Amino acid sequence: MTLNYVRSALALFFCAAPILAGQPSAQPSNPLSTQVTAVVMPDGRYSRAAIREMGREAARILKKSGVSLHWQLGEPAQGVDGLLVVVKLVGRCDMDGPPAFLVPGPLGWSHEVNGVILPFGDLACDNIRGAVQSARIAGDQLRGNVLLGRAMGRVLAHELYHMVADTDEHGEDGVAQPALSARELTSGQLELRPSDVAAIQSGLRQAR
Numbered sequence: 001m002t003l004n005y006v007r008s009a010l011a012l013f014f015c016a017a018p019i020l021a022g023q024p025s026a027q028p029s030n031p032l033s034t035q036v037t038a039v040v041m042p043d044g045r046y047s048r049a050a051i052r053e054m055g056r057e058a059a060r061i062l063k064k065s066g067v068s069l070h071w072q073l074g075e076p077a078q079g080v081d082g083l084l085v086v087v088k089l090v091g092r093c094d095m096d097g098p099p100a101f102l103v104p105g106p107l108g109w110s111h112e113v114n115g116v117i118l119p120f121g122d123l124a125c126d127n128i129r130g131a132v133q134s135a136r137i138a139g140d141q142l143r144g145n146v147l148l149g150r151a152m153g154r155v156l157a158h159e160l161y162h163m164v165a166d167t168d169e170h171g172e173d174g175v176a177q178p179a180l181s182a183r184e185l186t187s188g189q190l191e192l193r194p195s196d197v198a199a200i201q202s203g204l205r206q207a208r
């Protein structure tokens with residue numbers, strides 16, 4: 001059996017400028033949508049409020065592409081419908097401790113083997129925390145964790161775009177751009193472009 005070389009690819013950078021088990025997204029289900037379940041695996045401390053917000057934000061972004069995003073903390077106790085992806089949370093995913101240092105680096109990444117994007121992704125929580133803090137938006141803890149969750153949700157949507165569309169391409173703006181600033185991670189709205197939506201829909205059709 002061949003052991004393929006796995007390279008961390010498609011890293012999303014930023015510019016320096018779960019009690020949740022089985023919880024569905026807040027989005028109403030659409031009969032034309034395809035369920036995608038993200039199994040979230042933290043390897044350190046995390047805020048449940050941040051993870052809830054992460055799922056909500058990623059589901060909102062992806063909804064227009066026909067993805068009905070569900071998420072759950074830890075391995076599913078039973079099989080799930082639709083597509084399954086595993087998302088590892090690397091580092092500390094809460095805003096309750098000492099501030100993170102802003103170090104330019106990847107916010108998240110997916111894995112590619114022989115030109116195929118695998119259903120595994122990582123979010124670099126320490127770097128995302130640094131970006132949220134640099135935006136000077138972190139106020140009280142709840143607000144800080146909700147903002148962290150929003151930023152995590154945007155990074156998650158980016159990586160899910162790669163995985164579902166099975167593409168390593170990036171766009172010039174929106175969720176699929178190769179780098180996101182602290183501001184883009186935390187404020188306003190960040191959306192998929194029409195071409196990103198089409199790529200995801202194509203990926204969903206192939207997966208059915």
Ligand SMILES: [Zn+2]
Binds near residue numbers: 010011162170177178
């Ligand atoms: Zn990317």
